[in-house]
Amino acid sequence: xxxxxxxxxxxxxxxxxxxxxxxxxxxxxxxxxxxxxxxxxxxxxxxxxxxxxxxxxxxxxxxxxxxxxxxxxxxxxxxxxxxxxxxxxxxxxxxxxxxxxxxxxxxxxxxxxxxxxxxxxxxxxxxxxxxxxxxxxxxxxxxxxxxxxxxxxxxxxxxxxxxxx
Numbered sequence: 001x002x003x004x005x006x007x008x009x010x011x012x013x014x015x016x017x018x019x020x021x022x023x024x025x026x027x028x029x030x031x032x033x034x035x036x037x038x039x040x041x042x043x044x045x046x047x048x049x050x051x052x053x054x055x056x057x058x059x060x061x062x063x064x065x066x067x068x069x070x071x072x073x074x075x076x077x078x079x080x081x082x083x084x085x086x087x088x089x090x091x092x093x094x095x096x097x098x099x100x101x102x103x104x105x106x107x108x109x110x111x112x113x114x115x116x117x118x119x120x121x122x123x124x125x126x127x128x129x130x131x132x133x134x135x136x137x138x139x140x141x142x143x144x145x146x147x148x149x150x151x152x153x154x155x156x157x158x159x160x161x162x163x164x165x
Contacts, residue, residue: 016101016109020086020094029078029098036073037102043070044103071095074102093117 014031021027032040072079074095082091096117101109115121 016098016106018094018097018113020082020090022090025085027078027082027094029074029094030076032073032076032102036076040070040074040099040102044099070099074098089117 015028016031017026017028019026031037071092075082075098082094086094093113093116097109097113100112
């Protein structure tokens with residue numbers, strides 16, 4: 001007998017809500033059609049490869065019109081209202097947050113949103129990364145080991161006994 005899954009409506013939200021208005025107005029953006037979602041994923045995958053310095057055959061350049069088309073596909077029915085209500089920085093931030101939600105997941109979108117679009121703020125700081133990799137078990141070193149000799153030669157000046165010989 002096949003396992004019965006929960007209804008998709010119970011486990012998946014097809015929209016994202018963002019408090020983007022100058023006075024905290026919340027905008028609800030519905031998920032894109034499957035066709036638009038696939039196109040958005042293809043574009044973001046290509047952009048990721050290009051950013052990583054990889055060569056991509058048949059690469060497309062995302063010009064201004066293509067960028068706005070990407071935003072229109074991501075924002076769907078909310079596009080026109082957001083375009084009227086928001087300044088360009090807010091509009092772009094909302095659109096890119098939604099693109100991250102579509103192409104990756106809600107956690108990625110939340111990190112982008114919280115970063116204000118600044119990639120350096122999106123990544124955890126060095127101390128946070130280090131703390132996440134430290135072990136609290138007993139295998140951790142208690143002290144720093146002494147440095148061993150690297151060449152086997154002695155660079156100290158000769159002692160008075162060696163000077164007499």
